[in-house]
Amino acid sequence: MTDTSIPSADESVDAEGTEPTAAPDADETDEAAAGGKEKKAAAESDLFRQSEIAADYVEGLLDILDYDGDIDELVSGGRPVVEVVGARLQNLVGQRGATLEALQELTRLAVFRQTGTPSRLLLDVGGYRASRRKELAAVAKNAVEKVKEHGEPVRLEPMSAFERKCVHDVVNAMSGVESESEGVEPNRRIIVRLAD
Template identity: 30%
Template sequence: MKWVEKTAKTIDEAVEMALQELNITKDNVDIEVLEQPNKGLFGLIGTRLAKVRVTIREEQKEELPIVEKINNEEDKKKEKDIAYKFLREVLNCMDIKAEIKIKYKETGLYINLIGPRMGMIIGRRGQTLDSLQYLVSLVVNKNKGKDEYVRIVLDTENYRKKREETLVRLANRLAERVVKTRKKVELEPMNPYERRIIHSTLQNHPSVFTYSEGEEPNRKVIIACK
């Protein structure tokens, strides 16, 4: 996933800088406000710049010039083998029998687990699945450079899609509450993937905007009135 972070006096300026660097239009990206600008006391003390992360949407990647290293078939096979071996060892330790299906797509390595006890793999709100995905990513990308990074997506029972649909509904419902009450809403801590779903869902909303605050793993999304 290609993204850049920019800081400027205003959010619009930071976004424009990011768009220029990515050479893409605003319609084809997701925008996450990392820090709100603050003029500080008397415009001098405690001044803080706006900071944004602008991420190219997956469907736009094929239209962009190819600037990253493309792994050859041998590299892909090696990465699939590493992911499979690691997952098999972890599942054996958890005493979970599951079929591991791995498919290389243009945007990364997609892994699907199929078995009778997938609830244990998913965990509370997907936390176990996210943790396992993170570990697989660490193992596969060990000793790789930034331009060689392989995106890993681990899923089971179509959980990712179901979770995304749930978050989209949640974002829209909370946005309505913010518009009615004129009070900001603070969501529970989420991982970066889930925060992007909230930001993307509401980025074109006429009455609210979103930003993230806090440190990982307790970073959360705030929905507020424009």
């Protein structure tokens, strides 16, 4: 990671052996901060636009399938999100979220087609992702307990990218263990082991 901090007054030479540059004056700092806020606002509006495009696409799919659902579009965690809520939506989730993953990819392609920019859009139907996160947290904690008890690595069943990220997040928050993914899709899985 690059250090972007301004050297203190008592530092006479930087890491490359050259004189440090003078600190910007207050006006330049204010302008830079304002520019950063504008870029963040622009990025946020781009993400919200992606969620709007995605919501329109999903709404069209629901109409074609004759499914009723309320669609929420938002930006969360630096990515566009579309949530579909309603009854009779389980078919859009499919077994272990397989249909949902496919719909998410189609929706990302629809966003890309209109914006020309790849999207990290997250699509959720009927709160599936939130409930799956809880299940995966339990799976991850169980694997960590086994690894700590027996000292042997634990290989989990193959998972989607979303599921693997959920497990990695839980394992990485615990001390003494680490996780990594191995294999190729659709059989990519996580191994949990004692940290080196």
